[in-house]
Amino acid sequence: MKTSEKGIEFIIAHEGLRLQSYPDPATGGEPWTIGVGLTSAAGIIDVKPGMKITLQQAHDYLVASLHQYEKAVNEAVTVPLEQNEFDALVSLCFNIGAANLKHSTVVKKLNAGDREGAAHAFLMWDKANHHVMAGLHRRREDESHLFLTA
Secondary structure (H helix, E strand, C coil): CCCCHHHHHHHHHHHCCEEEEECCCCCCCCCCEEECCEEHHHCCCCCCCCCECCHHHHHHHHHHHHHHHHHHHHHHCCCCCCHHHHHHHHHHHHHHCHHHHHCCHHHHHHHCCCHHHHHHHHHHHCEECCEECHHHHHHHHHHHHHHHCC
16 A cells, blocks of 8 residues: 555644754754655655755655655555555654554554554554653544544
8 A cells, every 4th residue: 555645744744844954953963854854864865954855855755755664564464454544554654663563552453453452552652751742642643533534
């Protein structure tokens, strides 16, 4: 499966979109980020200070970077998915990484046929340094809602 345009818009809404490169808030420098959370580590472009991109480039770079997360979801999930479920899982994977998704309770419950339990398990991923983060909690609630809403 591929992420729908609605799924792409969902990710942009939760990640944000910046057309000029900006430094990592923790370091004040590397890794530099642009577009929708894109760093050089994604292998799409080499992000440098002072870079500017267009809205179309930001969209294209996001779509290119989503391939790895779509692949991770397609490999981890063994049950058929609806588009809304796939989009929610790609959003989660984009944010927590493929390895975390693969071993998550979300995937375990989903593959066991427990869609309600899988949707609820999104909320397990709302912490940073063992503390609930309000922004992550809202995102997980939105992903869970998207997952359950055909």
